[in-house]
Amino acid sequence: MKENESSLTSLISAFGRAYHSKYDTPKIFDDFIAKDLISQKEFSDISENMIQGIQFFNKDLARRFQNDPDEILKWITQVQLSPTPLARAAYCEKVILHEVMLGLKQYVILGAGLDTFCLRRPELKNSLEIFEIDYPATQEFKKKKLDDAHFKIPGNLHFVPMDFTNKFSYQQLIDEGFENKKTFFSLLGVSYYLTKEENSRLIKDLFTKVPSGSSIVFDFADETLFKEKGMSNRVENMVKMASASGEPMKSCFTYYEIENMLEKSGLLIYEHLSPAAINDLFFTNRTDYLSAFETIHYIHAVKK
Numbered sequence: 001m002k003e004n005e006s007s008l009t010s011l012i013s014a015f016g017r018a019y020h021s022k023y024d025t026p027k028i029f030d031d032f033i034a035k036d037l038i039s040q041k042e043f044s045d046i047s048e049n050m051i052q053g054i055q056f057f058n059k060d061l062a063r064r065f066q067n068d069p070d071e072i073l074k075w076i077t078q079v080q081l082s083p084t085p086l087a088r089a090a091y092c093e094k095v096i097l098h099e100v101m102l103g104l105k106q107y108v109i110l111g112a113g114l115d116t117f118c119l120r121r122p123e124l125k126n127s128l129e130i131f132e133i134d135y136p137a138t139q140e141f142k143k144k145k146l147d148d149a150h151f152k153i154p155g156n157l158h159f160v161p162m163d164f165t166n167k168f169s170y171q172q173l174i175d176e177g178f179e180n181k182k183t184f185f186s187l188l189g190v191s192y193y194l195t196k197e198e199n200s201r202l203i204k205d206l207f208t209k210v211p212s213g214s215s216i217v218f219d220f221a222d223e224t225l226f227k228e229k230g231m232s233n234r235v236e237n238m239v240k241m242a243s244a245s246g247e248p249m250k251s252c253f254t255y256y257e258i259e260n261m262l263e264k265s266g267l268l269i270y271e272h273l274s275p276a277a278i279n280d281l282f283f284t285n286r287t288d289y290l291s292a293f294e295t296i297h298y299i300h301a302v303k304k
Contacts, residue, residue, distance in 0.1 A: 010113030016082040029090035033116040036149040078289035087282045106183040118157040136161035168205040183210045187218040192249040215302040225252035230294040267301040
């Protein structure tokens, strides 16, 4: 990721969550704070850019809804932008809240962006230490956003600036109060942008200094990523957009490869959700455009 562009990535992700919270029913994941971290101008600018880009996504739809920009924005957001960020956040939050019930004390968010978990869960301020890891520029961007929205940074939230995709350092976490105790990691929207070797090294590094029972939730693309077109070509569009932005998708895995990679780091797969399972869990009985993204899977893996 290019450091000076990292805030844009987090902003667009927050836009998808804010749009869903404001307009969609029923809610898959209600990030009711996301809207406070995006200015009205940013929301309008992103909306306008999406609407202007409809020709790239779907020429037929561009003609059909040429006089209905709101429907165009809804289609692009619900088909292309939101499904994976919403469902993976909902799944991850379900897992971590269960872990907290079992006594979890530490949560590390890798590639946190404009994550709002800490702000939405004030009841955990005395029981869960939260460590957000991201690029320095992204974290400064977030701190400014929090300040602009008059949010006080909670005492249990620790910012750890780091390019963890290049080299993960435990020392920076330890300096912020991280301890060798049961830990939960989330790694969402990251694995596809790393090579298989980089993914393997990162997982190995993460679990070197945490005890048995520590776990991770992450998403990954399966072996059909570069062949599957998806509904309205959305998978192909995702790959093209990533490449055009200078942040190409680099890896996809078979289930066996994921299992093998985790086994090498002493982890076992506790739960695996395929696209069909994700659809059943989060997208049933909807009357809008939202559905689970093809090729994207979720994993919850636990250290033996």
